[in-house]
């Protein structure tokens with residue numbers, strides 16, 4: 001049986017790690033694209049040389065040519081700049097919009113049937129931009145952040161309680177950054193509510209560590225930002241899309257009235273399958289969680305406004 005084709009745009013830390021995981025897990029034939037001459041080709045060649053040892057059957061190809069994404073079932077956008085010291089949020093947004101906007105147009109031209117997962121930050125605004133510039137239906141464009149934020153929280157809770165990370169379930173919604181919204185009621189440990197095992201103040205500390213999860217890694221690395229967990233987050237979403245599992249995962253999606261919000265991209269639980277977002281799942285939120293989600297949406301809306309994306313354009 002042939003494997004689906006997945007293109008990863010940006011062969012940096014997140015992109016190359018994503019490509020490697022997709023290949024290792026035998027999920028796809030992978031095309032890696034980067035503007036830096038030789039970077040994607042070199043990393044793809046290196047991965048190809050690991051295939052005999054690891055025994056994966058897919059191929060990994062590198063290119064500087066966007067045309068190489070033709071026929072992709074899924075395109076992952078990781079191209080972009082990392083925030084440099086002294087760079088404001090707005091400056092990062094403007095710089096990455098210059099990179100992501102044209103890539104979205106190239107995807108529409110070369111891989112018009114593809115689903116898109118956006119990873120480039122600031123995530124929520126980049127998803128709105130990708131929707132607008134690709135002209136794709138909102139079901140086909142989503143951002144990866146909630147899976148990562150949820151995984152970070154799950155890891156911290158598992159560490160605190162001394163249980164296996166996979167035995168902790170959690171759902172983190174909202175915006176990727178300070179305005180993420182952990183849903184306390186969604187958190188279970190071995191199937192039992194976390195609230196019975198961790199005090200409210202301890203839980204709040206774990207939430208804060210999750211909000212700072214990316215910054216904690218950056219501080220240690222001193223150069224660059226997290227990539228192992230972000231790549232795993234992309235692959236969890238890719239599995240649901242490529243294998244049509246109908247799994248419900250927190251993803252950044254364009255809302256049209258769900259959670260009382262519209263004309264904005266924000267992290268919400270969504271059921272994923274071969275056609276993309278099958279359904280946005282509306283959790284029963286507490287008033288303060290709902291308020292936090294609305295506040296996060298307000299901030300994202302400001303970013304969308306700064307790029308002059310009209311809602312109509314955003315829905316193609």
Ligand code: APR
Nearest residue numbers: 010011012013014015034035036078079080099119120121
């Ligand atoms: N087309 C293709 N590749 C591009 C383009 C472009 N127009 N512009 C930049 N790139 C490539 C760079 O050459 C680089 O190889 O994107 C890659 C980015 O890689 P890194 O700098 O290593 O960044 P990474 O850590 O992978 O993060 C990428 O994901 O998590 C987010 O905040 C993070 O926005 C950032 C993105």
